[in-house]
Amino acid sequence: RDKEKIEKIVTSLGLKIGARESRHADPKVHLNAISMVCNKLPSPLDITAERVEKLMCVGARTFDSLPPETQELKS
Numbered sequence: 563r564d565k566e567k568i569e570k571i572v573t574s575l576g577l578k579i580g581a582r583e584s585r586h587a588d589p590k591v592h593l594n595a596i597s598m599v600c601n602k603l604p605s606p607l608d609i610t611a612e613r614v615e616k617l618m619c620v621g622a623r624t625f626d627s628l629p630p631e632t633q634e635l636k637s
Contacts, residue, residue, distance in 0.1 A: 568592045575599070611636065 568589060572579055575596070583595045609617075614636050615625040625633065 565589070568596075571596060 572592075577596065577599055579592060579595055583591050586592070618628065618632065618636070619625050625636075
């Protein structure tokens with residue numbers, strides 16, 4: 563029920579609560595929005611190697627062109 567705690571959780575997770583959810587006075591709506599993100603997004607450990615490469619590459623740059631130190635982050 564403490565809005566400050568909810569804001570701290572949202573900030574620490576790097577989330578944004580939508581305008582529709584933030585208008586609600588009921589803290590359960592905010593917590594439900596937070597839990598949906600946690601339940602629906604895949605764990606970084608569960609994503610495929612292809613997806614990792616796509617997330618790390620911007621534009622026409624290929625994964626192989628990244629510095630070796632950056633490529634090590636894939637594992």
